Amino acid sequence: MSAEALEAAVTLPGENFSRVALTPAAQELLLQLREQHGPLMFHQSGGCCDGSSPMCYPAGDFITSEADVLLGTFEVAPGEQLDFWMSLEQFEYWKHTHLTVDVVPGRGSGFSVEAPEGKRFLIRSRLMGS
Numbered sequence: 001m002s003a004e005a006l007e008a009a010v011t012l013p014g015e016n017f018s019r020v021a022l023t024p025a026a027q028e029l030l031l032q033l034r035e036q037h038g039p040l041m042f043h044q045s046g047g048c049c050d051g052s053s054p055m056c057y058p059a060g061d062f063i064t065s066e067a068d069v070l071l072g073t074f075e076v077a078p079g080e081q082l083d084f085w086m087s088l089e090q091f092e093y094w095k096h097t098h099l100t101v102d103v104v105p106g107r108g109s110g111f112s113v114e115a116p117e118g119k120r121f122l123i124r125s126r127l128m129g130s
Contacts (some may be wrong), residue, residue: 001102004024005021005022005023005024005100006021006022006027006074007020007021007072008020008021008071008072008073008074008084009072009073009074009075010072011070011071011072011073012069012071017128018046018072018098019071019072019097019098019099019128020071020072020084020098020099020101021099021100021101022074022100022101023100023101023102023103023124025101025102025103026101026102026121028061028078028103029103029114029117029119029121030056030076030082031076031077031112033056033113033117034076034077034078034080036059036113037058037113038054038057038058038059039055039058039080039081039082040057040058040059040076040082040113041056041058041059041060041061041062041067041082041083041084041085042054042055042056042062042082042083042084042085042101042121043055043057043064043068043085043086043087044071044084044085044086044087044090044099044123045086045087045090047059048078053076053110053112053120053121053122053123054084054101054112054121054122054123055110055111056112056114056121057111057112057113058113059082059083061063062085064085065125066086066088067088067089068081068085068086068087068088069085069086069087069088069091071084071085071086071091071099072084080112083101084101094125096127096128097125097126097127097128098125098126098127098128099123099124100123100125100126101106101121101122101123102121102122102123102124103119103120103121103122104120104122105119106118106119106120107119107120110122
């Protein structure tokens, strides 16, 4: 992977810009986790258990519905996509924000697959256009 943040493919209708990116550290950890768990996905809910941390699950383990928004899709391996979902309720708060998934040392709470690695994903955000 490159040393630059990887921007997600555009997924929201009518938009021609990325809403979410992965830092090189997040890309590297995702590749490691993919070896252990297979294809992966992110979901950002803002709920009581995960707060502002994105949860990373084996693809399909978290069931999405019309109450979720697909913010972006990353190609993590040739022909393999990693989707980044957010609850519609959370999206209403963050719709003007660009999100970057990063990694820091420590163990987050919740059911995200990186927890046993002694690392946790977190969101770095900025207002769109800044």
